[in-house]
Amino acid sequence: MGRKRLLIKRIDNPCSRQIAYSKRGKGILKKATELSTLCGADVGLLMFSPTGSRISFFVIWTGMMISVVLVRKPETFEGGFDVPLLETLERKLCELNWKIYEAQEKMRSYSPDVSNIYSIAEAQHHQQFVTKAIQRIEKFKKTKLLEKETSPSL
Amino acid sequence: MGRKRLLIKRIDNPCSRQIAYSKRGKGILKKATELSTLCGADVGLLMFSPTGSRISFFVIWTGMMISVVLVRKPETFEGGFDVPLLETLERKLCELNWKIYEAQEKMRSYSPDVSNIYSIAEAQHHQQFVTKAIQRIEKFKKTKLLEKETSPSL
DNA sequence: GGTGCTATATATAAGTC
DNA sequence: TGACTTATATATAGCAC
Numbered sequence: 184m185g186r187k188r189l190l191i192k193r194i195d196n197p198c199s200r201q202i203a204y205s206k207r208g209k210g211i212l213k214k215a216t217e218l219s220t221l222c223g224a225d226v227g228l229l230m231f232s233p234t235g236s237r238i239s240f241f242v243i244w245t246g247m248m249i250s251v252v253l254v255r256k257p258e259t260f261e262g263g264f265d266v267p268l269l270e271t272l273e274r275k276l277c278e279l280n281w282k283i284y285e286a287q288e289k290m291r292s293y294s295p296d297v298s299n300i301y302s303i304a305e306a307q308h309h310q311q312f313v314t315k316a317i318q319r320i321e322k323f324k325k326t327k328l329l330e331k332e333t334s335p336s337l
Numbered sequence: 338m339g340r341k342r343l344l345i346k347r348i349d350n351p352c353s354r355q356i357a358y359s360k361r362g363k364g365i366l367k368k369a370t371e372l373s374t375l376c377g378a379d380v381g382l383l384m385f386s387p388t389g390s391r392i393s394f395f396v397i398w399t400g401m402m403i404s405v406v407l408v409r410k411p412e413t414f415e416g417g418f419d420v421p422l423l424e425t426l427e428r429k430l431c432e433l434n435w436k437i438y439e440a441q442e443k444m445r446s447y448s449p450d451v452s453n454i455y456s457i458a459e460a461q462h463h464q465q466f467v468t469k470a471i472q473r474i475e476k477f478k479k480t481k482l483l484e485k486e487t488s489p490s491l
Numbered sequence: 492g493g494t495g496c497t498a499t500a501t502a503t504a505a506g507t508c
Numbered sequence: 509t510g511a512c513t514t515a516t517a518t519a520t521a522g523c524a525c
Contacts, residue, residue: 184517185504191374203504204376205509210502211368214519218365218384220345222358226384228369338500339521357521359492364519368502 194200212228219226348354362384369382 184502184519186506186515186517187504188517189375189504191371193377194375199504200376201509204372204378206503207368207372207375208378211365211372213502214361214365214368215382217345218358218361221343221348221361222354223347224358224362224384226382228380228382338502338519340498340500340523341521342500343521353521355492360520367519 194203215226215228218224348357365384366382369380372378373380
């Protein structure tokens with residue numbers, strides 16, 4: 184999508200590669216957010232920069248996933264909510280997530296050293312967290328679906 | 338990016354919403370894969386369908402971080418064998434990914450802690466296979482494009 | 492649910508500052 | 509790095525199967 188057609192293979196020039204990462208990363212982040220908003224889908228996105236020299240770690244957790252991963256209070260959802268309340272909550276959390284993201288962007292310019300936090304070991308930790316989050320979400324959705332089936336008005 | 342400009346807010350019509358999810362989901366998956374290939378970045382992507390039923394999520398872990406797991410219904414890709422080679426390759430790829438997913442599901446029932454399922458070594462093995470398959474497909478696509486360009490009738 | 496088409500909206504490569 | 513520009517490549521909305 185640029186002046187020239189780009190073949191999908193590793194970009195040799197490190198400089199160009201970093202630029203491409205920066206641009207495309209933002210693009211994907213935007214699209215993930217759009218998907219979430221448009222379709223009400225839970226979307227999680229992790230991107231680790233190839234250099235690892237900067238923070239390079241974006242997270243966008245939307246819908247219930249924010250609750251699970253960012254807010255880190257999955258217990259809250261296990262009791263079940265009425266749908267309107269849940270949706271309101273989700274919207275609020277979405278807005279909150281953007282503010283967190285914006286704050287992270289600001290922090291980035293002030294402390295370049297934070298990059299070391301996100302090592303591969305950290306990634307594994309996050310992966311475990313994600314896996315568990317998936318289980319909780321699936322469980323919750325199943326519960327919600329059962330409620331819908333048994334309710335005559337829905 | 339379509340016939341009409343779409344405002345970024347929840348799509349009211351459930352049918353249109355599902356279609357948008359399907360189309361955009363694929364788009365993001367593609368872009369995430371491209372980012373990983375182009376920049377050598379580790380990318381993780383989770384998408385939960387708004388309906389919460391069936392397919393409901395794709396996971397793509399790339400690079401050295403985790404692995405690539407595509408979750409799809411294999412039935413979707415069943416069809417005649419008179420399709421072009423490209424589609425055949427892609428279908429095979431999807432079937433394989435489904436098998437990986439099923440294997441993981443089986444393991445899940447034996448292991449109480451799901452996080453143990455994804456050993457890095459195992460993940461890398463799958464990731465290499467899928468990456469190579471994708472490369473083959475990309476190469477084939479390129480060849481097909483070149484054929485089109487050099488052929489005056491197309 | 493999926494495919495394919497076409498017109499159009501978006502994303503982005505390359506360049507410049 | 510980031511911001512902006514421009515030309516071009518891609519993604520996708522709406523439609524028909």
